[in-house]
Amino acid sequence: MDKLAMTDALMAAKLAKGLSWETIGSDLNMSPVWVASACLGMNSAPAEKAKAIAEYLEVGPEVATALEVYPTKVWDQAVPTDxxxxxxxxxxxxxxxxxxxxxxxxxxxxxxxxxxxxxxxxxxxxxxxxxxxxxxxxxxxxxxxx
The missing domain is CATH 3.30.1160.10 (Cyanate lyase, C-terminal domain)
Incomplete structure (x- = not known):
């Protein structure tokens, strides 16, 4: 599973459960900003944190494995429009x-x-x-x- 598919799975699970990053971070005793960044593919998670996130969001072990992968931090270099x-x-x-x-x-x-x-x-x-x-x-x- 690549980072894009991982992010899709995590975002779908977060939405389905009606969770906020604040709630996820609090429940897992992690920074909500860091959890969001890892779930969006911009940071890697140590094995124990990856497993905790995957179990909490009830996604498969392939998602936990993808969370552990070191990311290539690339973003669109154009002026953002959001x-x-x-x-x-x-x-x-x-x-x-x-x-x-x-x-x-x-x-x-x-x-x-x-x-x-x-x-x-x-x-x-x-x-x-x-x-x-x-x-x-x-x-x-x-x-x-x-």
């Missing part, structure tokens, strides 16, 4: 250089890891309209001289 994804793309386009400058002033010349990384999505209720709080937490990796 409004939510486009806005995130816009944030990076508008604030990317700003974030780079501020991070490098604080840490030096380097990057924020997306490997040693976690992310959370929270809802902040506000009378003027609910707010989305994204927390990106990545290890700083300095560039080395040699």
């Amino acid at each position: 409004p939510l994804i486009y806005r995130l793309y816009e944030v990076v386009g508008v604030y990317g250089d700003t974030l780079k400058q501020v991070i490098q002033e604080k840490f030096g010349d380097g990057i924020m890891s997306a490997i040693d990384f976690s992310m959370e999505v929270d809802k902040i209720e506000d009378p003027k309209g609910d707010r989305v709080l994204l927390t990106l937490n990545g290890k700083f990796l300095p560039y080395k001289s040699w």
Whole structure:
């Protein structure tokens, strides 16, 4: 089973059970953001987590095996058209250089890891309209001289 078929099976099971990523993550004691990413094929899952996800969603062992496969992280390089994804793309386009400058002033010349990384999505209720709080937490990796 490839990652695309795996994702189709997992998404169908999630929909059939009426589950949210928040519920799945909570019930499995895993980050809902990480579970969603693994189920969408963008991260591999260690064997025990793959088995737990597959059993929880009542999909076959071939899905658990596919969850363990290391992904090829490729996405469409065109400007995204989905409004939510486009806005995130816009944030990076508008604030990317700003974030780079501020991070490098604080840490030096380097990057924020997306490997040693976690992310959370929270809802902040506000009378003027609910707010989305994204927390990106990545290890700083300095560039080395040699």
